Amino acid sequence: MFEVKNICMIYDMDTDAKTYALKGFDLSLPDKGLIGIIGPSGSGKSTLMYCLSTLKKPTEGSILYNGTELAGIGNAQRESLRRREFGFIFQKHYLVPYATAMDNVLVAAVGKGPEVQKKAEEFLRDLGLSEKEFHKKPAKLSGGQCQRVAIARAMINDPKVIFADEPTASLDHENAFNVMRILKKYSNERLVLVVTHDRSILQDADRIIEMWDGEISR
Amino acid sequence: MKSKLSAWKYVKNNKRTVAVLVTALALSCVAMYAIYVLLITTTDSLRPIMLELPKKVSYASLTGKAYGLDAASFEDNEAYSKAYDEAQEELIRKLKEVPGIDDAIYTQIQGSTYQAVMGGYSFEMPLLEVDQIQGFLDHVGAELVDGEMPKEPGDVLVDETILKNQEMILGDWYYKEWFGETFRISGVIRSKSMACVGVPHGFNNRGWYIVVYNDETTMDLSKILTELGIQLGDGDEIIDSKAYLASYKKDVEGTIDMVLSTIFTIVMTFLAILVLVAYTSFMRNRMNEYCLYASIGYGRGEIYGMILREMILLFGLGLGTGMLLSLVTAAILNALIIEPKGLVGYVFYGRQVLNIVSTYVFLMGILQLPILMNLRRIRTIDAIED
Numbered sequence: 266m267f268e269v270k271n272i273c274m275i276y277d278m279d280t281d282a283k284t285y286a287l288k289g290f291d292l293s294l295p296d297k298g299l300i301g302i303i304g305p306s307g308s309g310k311s312t313l314m315y316c317l318s319t320l321k322k323p324t325e326g327s328i329l330y331n332g333t334e335l336a337g338i339g340n341a342q343r344e345s346l347r348r349r350e351f352g353f354i355f356q357k358h359y360l361v362p363y364a365t366a367m368d369n370v371l372v373a374a375v376g377k378g379p380e381v382q383k384k385a386e387e388f389l390r391d392l393g394l395s396e397k398e399f400h401k402k403p404a405k406l407s408g409g410q411c412q413r414v415a416i417a418r419a420m421i422n423d424p425k426v427i428f429a430d431e432p433t434a435s436l437d438h439e440n441a442f443n444v445m446r447i448l449k450k451y452s453n454e455r456l457v458l459v460v461t462h463d464r465s466i467l468q469d470a471d472r473i474i475e476m477w478d479g480e481i482s483r
Numbered sequence: 484m485k486s487k488l489s490a491w492k493y494v495k496n497n498k499r500t501v502a503v504l505v506t507a508l509a510l511s512c513v514a515m516y517a518i519y520v521l522l523i524t525t526t527d528s529l530r531p532i533m534l535e536l537p538k539k540v541s542y543a544s545l546t547g548k549a550y551g552l553d554a555a556s557f558e559d560n561e562a563y564s565k566a567y568d569e570a571q572e573e574l575i576r577k578l579k580e581v582p583g584i585d586d587a588i589y590t591q592i593q594g595s596t597y598q599a600v601m602g603g604y605s606f607e608m609p610l611l612e613v614d615q616i617q618g619f620l621d622h623v624g625a626e627l628v629d630g631e632m633p634k635e636p637g638d639v640l641v642d643e644t645i646l647k648n649q650e651m652i653l654g655d656w657y658y659k660e661w662f663g664e665t666f667r668i669s670g671v672i673r674s675k676s677m678a679c680v681g682v683p684h685g686f687n688n689r690g691w692y693i694v695v696y697n698d699e700t701t702m703d704l705s706k707i708l709t710e711l712g713i714q715l716g717d718g719d720e721i722i723d724s725k726a727y728l729a730s731y732k733k734d735v736e737g738t739i740d741m742v743l744s745t746i747f748t749i750v751m752t753f754l755a756i757l758v759l760v761a762y763t764s765f766m767r768n769r770m771n772e773y774c775l776y777a778s779i780g781y782g783r784g785e786i787y788g789m790i791l792r793e794m795i796l797l798f799g800l801g802l803g804t805g806m807l808l809s810l811v812t813a814a815i816l817n818a819l820i821i822e823p824k825g826l827v828g829y830v831f832y833g834r835q836v837l838n839i840v841s842t843y844v845f846l847m848g849i850l851q852l853p854i855l856m857n858l859r860r861i862r863t864i865d866a867i868e869d
Contacts, residue, residue: 348780363496
């Protein structure tokens with residue numbers, strides 16, 4: 266799925282205080298599976314994920330996604346990839362505060378119509394939300410429920426890759442394992458990348474990448 | 484079918500915020516429309532007197548010089564007066580021969596007034612002999628609708644609209660505060676030009692004039708007199724369509740337009756500031772939402788499209804509500820203020836509707852500035868979290 270070659274991310278390039286978030290390494294990721302990226306704060310794990318997901322452009326190096334060089338594509342193509350082939354779960358759920366749980370899922374959907382609506386309902390049901398909760402706004406849902414809505418939003422288009430950045434950071438233990446269970450199930454058919462500093466949630470991961478100071482240490 | 488960001492969702496789920504903006508837009512619309520309705524009655528109401536009546540009646544007060552008479556060349560005042568009277572009679576005879584002029588009478592005139600919402604206008608009415616009154620009514624197309632024809636000195640016939648406007652009734656003393664108990668309203672007449680006429684009472688008059696019964700082809704009395712050899716100068720007073728039209732354009736339309744423009748500009752400026760501040764704050768509060776959309780793959784163009792659709796929806800709601808309320812307000816103003824004063828008013832003014840719509844479109848144009856500035860600030864979630 267991904268072939269990363271000599272990836273570098275340097276911040277504040279034009280100043281004396283350059284910061285090397287990624288220091289030039291290679292990486293290969295498969296088409297499916299649950300891959301954990303772990304490391305302390307500042308290790309570059311989130312930066313790596315953002316580069317892979319086209320949210321950031323690396324300073325040097327190349328990222329091939331199914332043979333396509335991501336650095337060489339334009340903004341419209343990047344947006345299309347994020348829309349159709351990638352799904353995102355952020356640390357904060359970033360749900361639209363005035364929209365219902367259902368609308369928050371549908372906002373990411375590529376198509377529209379009754380089939381999409383039915384699919385969204387199925388996802389939310391599978392994720393443990395009741396019919397009544399479909400029509401509630403984020404303020405009326407718990408943190409765990411909000412994160413599950415965010416997962417449903419990430420999955421609605423059946424993306425080839427899900428990028429989850431600290432998806433369990435604001436959840437209690439039980440919800441955190443529930444979320445990881447759902448992601449593990451999804452990873453049986455697709456690639457799921459989970460960035461975290463909590464090793465305990467990666468017990469079912471197919472591979473764990475350890476990062477330290479902008480490099481892969483293991 | 485490809486999905487796009489919905490504009491309706493925000494409006495549906497943020498009723499309070501939307502209500503504030505829509506109310507502000509609607510009330511501004513009502514203010515602009517109501518003020519227009521009240522002020523434009525002045526131009527519409529004065530049109531009959533200032534533009535229609537001169538098509539029927541004109542007045543001339545001429546000096547001896549106009550007739551080519553030099554007072555110094557006469558033995559005495561008596562000789563001068565005699566020459567003046569003869570010249571005037573000759574002029575009246577010639578005027579009666581002009582095609583389009585029904586009659587010309589040398590007589591007294593008196594003043595009348597008509598009060599609009601903003602300002603009033605004084606106009607003339609001839610004071611004729613009793614047996615001349617019917618001829619005047621026939622010429623201006625007026626009919627007696629109440630009371631009786633004048634019989635005594637001081638009897639006047641007043642147009643029903645003037646009566647209403649000045650809160651007088653049949654039998655009242657005509658403008659008692661000006662003329663005392665001199666002129667009495669003996670009858671009420673109705674015509675398109677709001678003409679009034681009366682019988683002289685002693686020397687209570689505004690002056691002596693040649694009253695000319697003209698038509699539309701002869702309403703430029705200055706031109707007619709010049710063609711008849713009269714040398715018009717500074718001391719001569721001609722009250723004809725040209726004079727009325729000039730006065731109407733300058734004193735009525737000019738003043739009203741200026742007042743309306745000033746008020747409109749003030750309301751529009753206030754509204755623009757309010758909407759700019761509200762929208763800037765509104766967009767800033769939704770920045771995370773826009774950043775989310777950008778992160779999950781919506782382009783800036785799509786986000787802009789949603790913002791634009793929301794704006795059109797909000798302004799559309801504001802304008803629609805405002806217009807509805809404006810028409811209701813106009814109907815109320817007409818019923819309570821305009822019509823009881825005998826003024827001319829309408830409920831629907833297409834020109835003002837167009838002005839208001841243009842203003843709103845202009846405001847939406849101004850709002851593109853904060854929108855585009857905020858669009859530039861949209862980042863993906865990674866940038867927020869950095």
